[in-house]
Amino acid sequence: MFANALNDRISRVAAANIGVALAVVSLKYVAYLVSGSVALFSDALESIVNVMTALTAYFAIRMSAKPPDSDHPFGHSKAEFLAAMFEGAMIAVAAVLILIKAYSSLTEGETLEQSFLGLGINSVATIINAGWAWALIKWGTDWRSPALIADGHHLFTDVITSVGVIIGLSLAILTGWSFLDPLIAAIVAVNILGMGYRIATDSMSRLMDQAASPEIEARIRGAIEANGVGAVQAHDIRTRQAGRALFIEFHLVVPGSMTVDEAHAICDRLEDSIEKNIEGSEVVIHVEPEYKAKPEDSGAVPL
Structure with missing residues (x-):
């Protein structure tokens, strides 16, 4: 609406x-x-x-x-x-x-x-x-x-x-x-x-799918840090601007013992937070197990 x-x-x-x-x-x-x-x-x-x-x-x-x-x-x-x-x-x-x-x-x-x-x-x-x-x-x-x-x-x-x-x-x-x-x-x-x-x-x-501005990307990382409780880290954060739409995708690493329902609840919380914080954004999250975690110097967001 x-x-x-x-x-x-x-x-x-x-x-x-x-x-x-x-x-x-x-x-x-x-x-x-x-x-x-x-x-x-x-x-x-x-x-x-x-x-x-x-x-x-x-x-x-x-x-x-x-x-x-x-x-x-x-x-x-x-x-x-x-x-x-x-x-x-x-x-x-x-x-x-x-x-x-x-x-x-x-x-x-x-x-x-x-x-x-x-x-x-x-x-x-x-x-x-x-x-x-x-x-x-x-x-x-x-x-x-x-x-x-x-x-x-x-x-x-x-x-x-x-x-x-x-x-x-x-x-x-x-x-x-x-x-x-x-x-x-x-x-x-x-x-x-x-x-x-x-x-x-x-x-x-x-x-040619230019990335979002550094200010927008900082807001995305902030929203992930604030709402990713329960996950291990987020990495490979990518954005592309298409008119008024901003497409955001990243990998979310969760403990191997976590159930699908629990991981899904974290994803829902992250998507809602980011899409409310950044108007016109559409978020896609790929869930991964712990062994897929990357070093922090790669740009990963620890949670």
Whole structure:
């Protein structure tokens, strides 16, 4: 029931993200139209990418929320990583288009019109983006949604580049150095190209079953130590992240004289504790006899 409520909440935020992206790109495009600035054009083009990635994230989140089935017994949660990889690719496309526009402007020249009005409109869009980026990162972290986190970091980078565009274009207007406008656009393009690379490589790493963070693994070990009374040790603790799901498995060594019922009771206690302590986790425990115990320097948890 809780998981369904969380999935619904994430889906609603992803849907709202599309609306915010459309509003921001509209404002930024109007800013470009009234000013003719290629730097503002680059900012608007990145926001068009935001709309595309917001749509992709929404459908990926809906897909990841689907329950396991016969073809996907571990669920569909990795769909969010695919969305994040697509976002990285779209950012790279936007960077190339911006560079083409900047080169054209440098070689052919441009005339800025009503630049301060364009900057004012762009500033409003940037403020909206900043607030929404902060909210997406917070919600994505709290709800362990890679797609929301990726979108939030993307928007935050967009905010930083927008601030740079506003400052640089203001300088170009005040000094009359019109070449600064396409130069700023080129800098924006290189910056978002790097951002796209980071998002894509991080998503690729997670698709390859990246382990949980050291902080999460420390919590797992703590839960095992606190609730493994009666067992000898736990070893070969392994984790893999798949969207909002975290799969945890380890070997639990118990005394050879212990009954199956007693060992099963310890496993139930460990599973309940870990899954309550780490939201979205799924635990698998393999029970072994005493002679399978490993030395503590191997990373085993003594109990």
